[in-house]
Amino acid sequence: MNDTPTLGDLRNQLVDEIVAKRPLPAPIEHALRTVRRDLHLPGLDPAAAYTNRAVTIKDNPDGPLALSCASVPSTVAMMLAQLDPQPGDRILEIGAGTGYNAALLAELVGPDGQITTIDIEPGVALHARRALNRTGFEHVRVMERDGLKGAPEHAPYTRMIAAVGLWDIPATWWQQLADGGRLVLPLRWRGQTRSVALTRHGDALVSDDMELCGFVPVIGQYGEHTVELAHGTVRLHHDQDQLVDPDQLAEVFSTPLTELWSQARVGNEETFDGIWLRATASDDMVCRIEVTKQALEDGVRRPTIPGRTPALVSGDSLAFLIAERDNADLERPSRLGAVGYGPEAITLARNLIAHVDDWSTDRGAVPHMTVHPAETPDSGLPKGHVIDKAHSRMVLFLTRANA
Structure with a gap:
């Protein structure tokens, strides 16, 4: 009798480990149990694809941080929960990586949804395209371009997600996110990075969740x-x-x-x-x-x-x-x-x-964040602490967990 676990067993064990620490919506858990991460990481021991760790897919010759990597699966799951994809959603992903996250998104939005994923690195975009073809997600749109520009020709998007670290929210993204749409991104300020979930309400992005994370920084922002x-x-x-x-x-x-x-x-x-x-x-x-x-x-x-x-x-x-x-x-x-x-x-x-x-x-209290276009005057901002960036004005206001 062969007791060696199959790749399906290993995938389920990894998801069991993730949900034991953070319960997930049923559709996201199902997608994680269905989509094969190992096929997005060719050359890696398939069993290693089902460990809760990041995997570098493109080194950076100019620095210690990779140009692209496959994110830690528990972080992928956390950000998907923040994004809350729904059947029929039109989603833009910035940072194609291995194509694994785009495959999960495609699984979640179903046949009536659309996924566009973009990456500035030609080799990374090609890797994602080949992996998505290999795993049955040929309909996912992969584009080689600067993620800071987005993909306006396929906008508006009901949801946008970034798999690269951002110091600022580009003005172009505002124009491509539908009113009421949701944006999840690893946003950096004052030296720390949080995965922030924001919903667009007219000319303001309003947060409802922040989680600690770490991501390869996007190319082209130097704040x-x-x-x-x-x-x-x-x-x-x-x-x-x-x-x-x-x-x-x-x-x-x-x-x-x-x-x-x-x-x-x-x-x-x-x-x-x-x-x-x-x-x-x-x-x-x-x-x-x-x-x-x-x-x-x-x-x-x-x-x-x-x-x-x-x-x-x-x-x-x-x-x-x-x-x-x-x-x-x-x-x-x-x-x-x-x-x-x-x-x-x-x-x-x-x-x-x-x-x-x-x-x-009050260890559970986190600030509430709103983000506004850079040209917004002080009189147009809500109360709170303002941090000015190139394309936006962040306002932080502390809410308390036991209030």
Whole structure:
């Protein structure tokens, strides 16, 4: 008797793993159990296609991030749930990848729907086309073009989804999304990325869900900048509207550090990314700090996560989030704090602790977001904290889970 699991068994096991952590609408679960991811990843061990991990399909010769990859299946499922595709929908996907997500979308919209998927990379678009043909989705439209331009010749779309990270929402997308239509995209601001679900109401996009995620950035948007400190061993990533002067910060890590501690504690598996998200709803000093192994060896205080930790920057000073395990509370063995450098170290560390304390009193609260065209005057915006980008104005307003 052969007890080796079939690919169908492995696919179902993966979906079982996903739905155990996040229940899914029945049509999406069915699509995940039906569409074969392994056929979109030729050359990979078929069994490896049914592990919950991303797979690079095109390397980037100019940097560490891939040009294209197959997203983590649980992230694919989460974003499909945010998008909520319905039979008959006309959907535009930006970032064709392997074609797997387009196949799932085609399965969900049925024979009366239409799927258009676009990618700027010729090789990626060809990969998607061949995979979709191989899996029986020849009717999905694959186009090689700049995703920031969309595909106006097949608009309007009832739904749009981006499988690449965006710093801003292009003005062209507004023109192609039907009023009442839904847009799901990995949107980046203040150094962190969230999969945001937005519905168009006239000249406003209104959010109803935000989930932590990470995606390869779209080619052609350059709204985030990087400042290198401590001989390049520390990097600050900030938005173009933030005043971060590398000359002022050049010697910041040669100053004495200041540590402050909050009363907030976290468990081993508990996420605290909500601190970062919540802080962006009120504070324009929030950015991301990246501390390399060399910087840690040189004495820079270890952030909570060396590769991506929220920081506050003002003039010649900065502060960032830290954690320390002391086991005083077995359920939540780690306490959270802030470390500051520079003349304003104490002030910035206190400000960051205030963000931690605010989050700790209501850990499930997330900001409400509306997005408006860049030309919208202040008088046309709702109340909230405004972040200006090239093509849009984001407004964040904090709502509380226990309100």
